[in-house]
Structure formats: structure tokens, C-alpha cells
Amino acid sequence: MMQTPHVAVIGAGPAGLMASETLAASGVRVTVFEAMPTPGRKFLMAGRGGLNLTHSEPFDTFVSRYGEAAARLQPILEAFSPSRLIDWAEDLGQKTFVGSSGRIFPATLKASPLLRAWLARLAAHGVRIETRRRWTGWTQAGDLAFTDEDGGARHVRADATILALGGGSWARLGSDGAWTSLLATRGVAIAPFRPANCGFVVQWSDIFASRFAGAPLKGVALAHEDVSARGEAMIASYGLEGGAVYAITARLRDAIVRDGAARLDIDLRPDLDQETIAQKLAALRPGETLTNRLRRTLNLSPVAIGVLREAHGVSLPAEATALAKCVKTLPVMLHATAPIDRAISTAGGVSFDAIDADLQLRAMPGVFVAGEMLDWEAPTGGYLLQASFATGVAAARGALALLARDRVQGD
Ligand SMILES: Cc1cc2nc3c(=O)[nH]c(=O)nc-3n(C[C@H](O)[C@H](O)[C@H](O)COP(=O)(O)OP(=O)(O)OC[C@H]3O[C@@H](n4cnc5c(N)ncnc54)[C@H](O)[C@@H]3O)c2cc1C
Structure with a gap:
């Protein structure tokens, strides 16, 4: 009798x-x-700030967010699309909604109810989850080698293996990137990890950093060379982070590697042109301070006025046109990326050249890869989870196709 195949x-x-x-x-x-010790730790962390599952924008635009990897990911995302992901979440009892920016969230905003329902369903389907099992490579006989918590060894034979080991950030949640050497020694091409969706180091004055760390710059536009993004940027004690920054991370990061620093221009009032701003600022009130004028006429927050002074000097020009120019173009020099371990995701990992269309390693038939450990990157907005889920489906289908071929050959 043929045994049911086992996939690790x-x-x-x-x-x-x-x-x-x-x-x-x-x-x-x-x-x-x-x-x-428990599954889905990074997924649970993703739910802390509101779990952004995917995005509602048109599919072509959606796919373009993956930049250089878009062409390779397109068929995978077509096979498990954003609408399939929404159906899947709703099937697990997690109603979803489209936020004002087009991003899609579960109604609870959290990952924990979804993960709980998902684990229960997996258990009902007979999926066995063994935690505290660290994969350490292969034995000479080709079995999978694991260590348990006490360092004890365990060997497992599988008919196919799917590696879904994550990227190289937030090591304390499990994705420590230690797997790269295990695959590199087997001849798998791996691009070095680089921070994606990360903060950048800015040399703020001590007084500004201590007063405004954690304060959001809302509704701003950020520009670097020919790329720009609108949204929120967050002042951090070390520099700048937040959604609008993440949207152009890749270009900023690559410019820093190339030139040693990158200039970022902040527009504090992107909805108004310079002339309109100048007209508003020209409405002077006797005895009014410059700070009050900026607040009253342009509704600038204390942090926005603070960053204006950081960029243009404490003594801002009082003349309306010159001041309007400062509000529209506020240069900030970024000197380095924040440490990779704090990045929301990482670029780099298993090269697409190292895998076939089924996400199977060319150097290791029977071994498939999925998720952030593949060499793609995308901004925040639900693209990271969507591609992680979709590549998980694709790798599983690849393994099933392999098992079916093996079975036919065995008959
Ligand atoms: C703060 C934060 C917020 C985020 N918010 C969002 C969001 O709102 N929307 C979004 O789309 N994305 C978000 N992300 C990104 C998203 O969580 C990741 O892209 C996603 O979890 C990647 O999934 P994965 O399965 O590929 O890897 P992971 O989730 O990293 O899972 C990999 C697993 O492999 C395990 N592992 C690693 N090595 C071994 C080994 N040797 N043996 C056994 N097990 C091993 C790890 O312990 C881990 O559990 C966020 C990330 C962070 C850090």
C-alpha cells in the first residue's frame, strides 16, 4: 500500500x-x-500597529510595488490574489475593511484572533506543529536535522520540504537569517540582507530629538530625486521613520550606499502651492510671533515648526515668500539606515535565479522556499503579508505537483 506523503x-x-x-x-x-516556543511571533507583532493584510488598489499597480521582483511574483499573486486573501480571512471569521488609504485590515485590527482561528483550523486538518525545533540543515543521509531546546538532535525524513524561515530582521521574534549559511553551502545563490521599510539616521539637535521623538509629521510629502511619497513620517530620537519614509526606503538606502548620505526634501503642506502659502503667511497680526503665525495661518503642529527650524535654522525668514519656500522644501540629510534588526522587513535572501517557477531550489530538488526569505521587497501597505501568503501557497502547490509526479513514476 502506498503511504501518505509527508511534507516538512x-x-x-x-x-x-x-x-x-x-x-x-x-x-x-x-x-x-x-x-x-509559539508560532507566528512576527505576524503577531505586525498586528500591534494594526494588521494590514493587503491593499485594494488595482492589481497592476499592486504588483508594481514589488519593483524588480514584480515580474516573478505576478503569477504567484494572481494565483493567490488580494481578493482571495480577503475571502480566506473572512472564512476564518475575520471581517475585513478598507481603510481610507486603500489598505485592508481585519475589523479587529489585530493578528491574534485571526491566528487563533487559523491554528484551530490547521489542527482540525491534521497539521502538526512542533515548536522549539530549530532546523540546522541536512544529515549525510539527506534527512532534515533539528535541535530541540536542550540541544538534543532529531532527524526527520520528508518527501518534500518547504522552507519559510523569514527575512533578517527582528531576530528575537525568530527570523534571525541564520539559515543563509545552511543554503549557501549547498550552492544556493543568496543576496545579502538589506533593511527595507526602515528608519534613517538624522543628526537632529539634542533639544529637538528629546522634545519631539515619537511625534508624527502628518500629511507631508517626501521627495528624493525623482521618487516621492505622501503620508506620515515619524520623528525618532535617532532620525526619521514611518509609512511615507518606508514607501521610498529602497531608493534612499541605495543612495546612502552609493553616496554616503541621501537628501530628503519634506513638504509640510503638499496640498497648497508656494504662492497660496505665501499669501496666507502675509496676513500679519501686530506683535504676533513667527511660531504663532505658522500655526494660525497654516495649522502647522509644534513638531512641524520644530523640524522647519531644524532644517532652516532657528531664525526663519519673516518675509512671506521666503518663509513659504522653507515650508515647501525642507531638506534633511539622511546619513545611514537604522539597524537592520529593527527594519519591518528585509530585502535580500534566496535569489529568484536559484529557484524554478514552483519555488523549488534548483540546487536541491524537493526543497521549496516561500515568504520573506526570498529576494523581494515592497513598501508597507499589506504587500509584505500578501506576498508571504501567496508564495506559501505557490511553494505548497509546487510540492504537491512534485509528489504527484513521484507517485505517477512509482505506479
Ligand atoms: C513591527 C512589524 C510590523 C509589520 N506590519 C506588517 C503589516 O501590517 N502588514 C504586512 O504586510 N506586513 C507587516 N510586517 C511584515 C510581516 O510580518 C512579514 O513580512 C511576514 O511575517 C513574513 O512572513 P514569513 O512567514 O516569510 O516570515 P516570518 O513571519 O519571519 O516567519 C518565519 C518563521 O521561521 C522561523 N524560523 C527561522 N529560522 C528557523 C529555523 N532554523 N528552524 C525553525 N524555525 C525557524 C521563525 O522563528 C519564524 O517563526 C510587519 C513586520 C514587523 C516587524
């Missing part, structure tokens, strides 16, 4: 869990191995 999924993040669900739904035996 390593990594219990969104990509690995989605792969395991797809596999179990097709009747194969699935074991998920996870190094941490």
Missing part, C-alpha cells in the same frame, strides 16, 4: 502556515517545525 514545513510564520494549510487541504501529511 520549516517556519511557522504566515508563509509556512499558509503552505501547510494548502498541503493539508490536499490530503498530505504535514508537520510544521518552528524554532520559537
